[in-house]
Amino acid sequence: MAQPFRLPRGGRVDRTRPISFTFNGRTIEGFQGDSVASALLANGVHLVGRSFKYHRPRGILSHGSDEPSALLSVDRGRGRIDPNNRASVVEARAGLKTQSQNHWPSLEFDVGAVNDLLSPVFVAGFYYKTFMWPRKFWDKVYEPIIRGAAGLGKAPVEADPDRYANRHAHCDVLVVGAGPTGLAAALAAAKTGARVILADEGPEPGGSLLHDVTSEIDGRPAAAWLAATLADLDARENVILLPRTTVFGYYNHNHVALTERVTDHLPGATGTAPRERLWQVRAEQVVLAGGSHERPLVFADNDRPGILLAESVRVFINRYGVAPGRRIVFATNGASAYTCAHDAKAAGLDVTLVDFRTESECGPELGRLRAAGVEVLTGHTVVGSKGRKRVTGLLVAPVGSDGRCGGRRLLPCDCVGMSGGWTPAVHLFSQSRGKLAYDAARDAFLPSVSAQAERSAGAANGAYDLAACLAEGYAAGAAAAASEDRRSFTATPTATGFKPVRIMPTDADPTKQRAFVDFQNDVTAKDIKLAVREGFQSIEHVKRYTTTGMATDQGKTSNMNALGIVAGQLDKSLPGVGTTTFRPPYTPVTFGALVGPARHALFDPIRTTPIHEWAERQGAKFENVALWRRAWYFPRGSEDLHAAVARECKAVREGVGIFDASTLGKIEVVGPDAAEFMNRLYVNPWLKLEPGRCRYGLMLKEDGYILDDGVVARVSQDCFHVTTTTGGAARVLGHMEDYLQTEWPELEVFLTSTTEQWSVIALQGPKARAVIAPLVDGIDLSPEAFPHMAMRTGTICGVPTRLFRVSFTGELGFEINVPSDQAAAVWEAIFAEGQPHGITPYGTETMHVLRAEKGYIIVGQETDGTVTPDDVGLAGMIAKAKKDFVGKRSLARPDVVATGRKQLVGLVTADPKLVLDEGAQIVSDTNQPIPMRMLGHVTSSYWSPNCGRSIAMALVADGRLLMGNTLHVTTPEGFTTVTVVDPVFFDPKGERINA
């Protein structure tokens, strides 16, 4: 018979829409509206997994997001496999393949269950104790084995094919939880016209109203009130209602993160809709109405499949029309389980209730349930359970006021509903950094002092009566929308109140009992007691030592019981022990939701220049420079990097090379005080630089260390064309704006980034002038009229240009600035014109080699944020006459003027073919004891085709005093010998540049 435990009527499932999925290969029939858990229970499946440590058979404990045990691997198709899905929150649908976890070879027969027999070994902190010795076994033996055994489920191995979306949203009132409290809050806030977002983790809004078949609200059945309220909210344009949306993180300034599960519940194609959407909500006010979690009772073998939380039994019966068992025993210490028992009885099931409280401690619920014909045993404890893969009976005993147990009685059953009281879900409140206060009457930590603009209401605030929740929710929603509106609700009274008990009294030896506190991490009451005996007193320490509350459920069902046990052992009050810290996420969040669209091409912007497509067509290899993708080298045929760079380097020095320098940062500095501004910002003098001339500018931070460099042209009296390094463009503009706005607001200067307005074509080599001469109009290119370090405006190929005569190669060279949309056309024209001259495109690698041959530094390579101008031999750039410039004062610091600073030198290896490693360390004497004194390191090192040997630059302590000396540099094979030389390896007189 299909679905033998489906009740003949009732529930919100759609019995006209059957669905089926598989569990461990077996077909499970269910209905639209089922969760995986309810469908499994409808088919009598209780055993759904093996526990984390002891591999004990485990079933379904809860109906909601607090489920610690029923963790399944869910396969939704290729690449769509997730471990550790809670069966209680995964919506059943066609095509799902679900699998139990943590067993071998099968769920029914699991070899790992031997751990259960060995449990005396696996006490709290066992790995700290067991695996201490021998020390060296830790890395190779113990740690890998423990790692292999730890963890639940298998991580997916294929790339996730799904789309994940991100959405920022703003609202006046964010309501968390769409139970009665949240609905009333949303309604009150929405009536004011405020923008309201109402989010609920369930597939259907309603919370407890979805399984309340007996209460009335304002004279209507709860379900009818729910439908009317949802229709009201739905009709309002100022309300966004988000089902299947978990509010998981509460950050600063009411920045709240939600994850919406958009398509997981749908079978078949869902178009381009995302699997999940991350909502980043900035809310003026937040109403926390997330309800509360039921506590299990702590008794021996309280973890058998078939033992559920009492309210969850009620949910499966009322909401899903499923009987978790035919013969149910409810065990409780409070009133709410009586309602569950009532509903179970009304559903035609055999019901017994065992209450820890005495007759006199019970309320009117006791008489009502007895009147309904249910046997109620008051003043009874639970001392154990029977069964292995499914509970078959509950062992109970009367307990006196002294805690002594009377004779045991076995209550045969196939399901137990236990209730240990309620814990308000204060997770988000705590994440918001609000302070909790312990409330003895409700044995719970409740929201006390807010840190942000939020308020808690309903069960999340310790109110459990339906009418009270509705009124409190309404008031909270109205207040959040700055309204005085208040109203009361009439509703059926809720059975509330419980008598806290940490561990059920027992007649057995408690040191031999396995009474589970944390079901997901397999932590028992005796583990916690042991931790306290071993000296752990802080709850934060007990948590880490025993791992209680550290599983993915963050101890939603276990924390209060664990706290209570610790407090009891220490003979302290609960607030004296305190709570552990609540951290996001409230429930596990997929990586996909957090990553969103930021993957593949959208992981980071990939910036390319207008020349990029041309370079691609030429077969260039590219490298990443900051966010830019730059042509690295242009291999011909089968050339590798080495061969291509050697050819490109020769071509530039002997003929002409063309290079895309568009990524250079560019800033237009304009205003009557532009020269004064430049003078204050750079070490160089600028006031007397004539329009049409260029200068190499060096910029320091306040600490005197080099920040950036670049050639600057004075375009006119009040306009400078500044260039920066590629990676430093944004940093330099920010540095300039910072000083302009905060230090020198009196200067009339304006800064505009023109990095992308101008593309830069660098033409370098003895034949550079010959190539561009036919293309340039309006500029006299002769060396006399247009010397090195000059800038002229004119046109090239008819396109306006700022033509720089500058060189980063030591050759005659031009940097041709043209508007970016025209750069590709100009580049191609120059390339065509250069064909007779053997024009050769070159990339960043050749650029690096050529500048190193000339000893030109690269900021970030020869400098590392601790290098002064003098360290790299550029002290001559500093304008001595200037009263001040950024960093000037720091250049007089004792440590900056002291001897022994590392200075830039050249190194040549004894073996000319050996290319040193960049970053290699340098010592003077290889016979000194270890640790040796390191004099410095290699900053740049290349094979120089033009020198016919390797060259290197290095920062070496007092390097300039060591010219001609021999030093030793580390290599992977040992030390090698180098000679210290001047760092200019090619054309030391610098004659070629002025050709």
Next chain:
Amino acid sequence: MLEVRYRTARTRPLARATLPAALDPGLTIRPAEAGARFSLRVRKATGTVAGLPLDGPINSLAGDDARWIARLGPDEWLIGTSETEADALAAAVASDLAGTAHALVDVSHRNVGIDVSGAKSAILLNAGCPLDLGDTAFPSGSATRTLLGKAEIVLIRWPGATPRYRVECWRSFATYVHGFLVEAGLGTTAPSKAA
């Protein structure tokens, strides 16, 4: 000082950008035509330049699609016009601000515009833009510098009742920004109703 421009045809980024057929039908994402852009910096926020007002509130837009001025800060404006009007506009600004310290920098080739329109425009933009784009916080005629995902943009909401926006970014970010918008446009669709 400003040269005669655009003698040769301009090669714009996104010239070959395409849209997937599955894009949310409630949205249009289209690269804007090549135009002229100027960054204007001046400390005097009064009067007009080239007929465009300087005294609008920060984060407001004046003008129309063809000729507009967006005030991005106390002393910063972004001006847009057509290629053919560019030289005349620059000359007019120079004339109107003669004697006042200012910077008018041609950024026509730096900026790339993408037009977004349709009922779901704000939802689309909020995929990457953290600002409140509701009618109260960001009404038509608004303009601001902001973020879209990992790229800096200027966001303009054109005057008029129907939601029409302009996203302006730097040219090397255009591929990313366009790709981000298209991806977001695929993510705003509701799941097709499955049985």
